[in-house]
Amino acid sequence: MxxxxxxxxxxxxxxxxxxxxxxxxxxxxxxxxxxxxxxxxxxxxxxxxxxxxxxxxxxxxxxxxxxxxxxxxxxxxxxxxxxxxxxxxQGQTGTFKLGIMPSYLASPVTLEILQHFRERNPEILLSIEPLLSLPQAQAIRSEELDGGIMAWRTPDDATLSGITLYRETFVLAVPAQASTQATRPRRLADVAGEHFVWFDRERSGAQHSLLMAACARAGFAPHVVQIGTDTPTILGLVAAGMGCALVPASARLHSPPTVAFVALADLAEGVDIEFSYLAARRSPRIQRFIESVRHVAGRKPGVAL
CATH class of the missing domain: 1.10.10.10 (Winged helix-like DNA-binding domain superfamily/Winged helix DNA-binding domain)
Incomplete structure (x- = not known):
């Protein structure tokens, strides 16, 4: 032998x-x-x-x-x-690699999903990678990430599937000292002459285009004086007095106290925040995370599953 x-x-x-x-x-x-x-x-x-x-x-x-x-x-x-x-x-252990847009890390929906997943899958290590939507999508396609919480998923991209978590709208962010009842803008046209901090066109192309189009409908092109890579960076620039900005409403969750937010009547644009994953890859761990997403998103009114 x-x-x-x-x-x-x-x-x-x-x-x-x-x-x-x-x-x-x-x-x-x-x-x-x-x-x-x-x-x-x-x-x-x-x-x-x-x-x-x-x-x-x-x-x-x-x-x-x-x-x-x-x-x-x-x-x-x-x-x-x-x-x-x-x-x-069976997807009961291992590592689940999740991308999250930095501005949505503190979202109540995101936190509830993570808590639900952790409680039901204690042996799975949850690895969080803060990334914008475009690099998230690329990392999911290359299987460097198992999935991501993002916006702006291209609707005709058959490689990714998505589950809508909620609808995000936009508000105007201004330095707090500049926000008083007497001067507070009501519509986009009211800030046509202001300096703007804007999203990077290369990294956030869809968001850049959507907000530019909203300003064009209001009759002006924004005077952009500063570019930010993501929402937290933009809020920091607004707090420093560089200008105002059009940001997701959820930015209130992680904003410096020196920034105020104003809802504008004609800024009705919105975008779906989704959990996205590779359509052809349904590993047991991904399926377990989807179960947590559906559990939380299914209890939110107006959420499409």
């Missing part, structure tokens, strides 16, 4: 614990000669005697006693490996 199989270890452990080949063969439900051959094969494979044979049964040698501990440990580790593999196959 050139190698040791798990059955040899099981047979050896049974013989050692029973102290008798006859008793072990009964416990294992195999014949005594077959068990004896398996023990002899094991001893031949490792090149030492594991048992001393005598009239009343068998007794472990010193080497056999040491091998017994290792054999038990090996079988336990193998069983743990099998259990881990089964849990991974």
């Amino acid at each position: 050139s190698h040791i199989e798990t059955r040899h270890l099981r047979y050896f452990i049974a013989a050692a614990e029973e102290g008798s080949i006859i008793a072990a063969s009964r416990a294992l439900n195999i014949t005594q000669p077959a068990l004896s051959r398996q023990i002899q094969d094991l001893e031949g494979s490792i090149g030492i005697r594991l048992f001393e044979r005598h009239a009343k049964g068998v007794q472990l040698t010193d080497a056999g006693l040491s091998f017994l501990q290792d054999a038990k440990q090996s079988l336990q580790e193998l069983q743990r490996a099998r259990d881990r593999a089964h849990r991974i196959a």
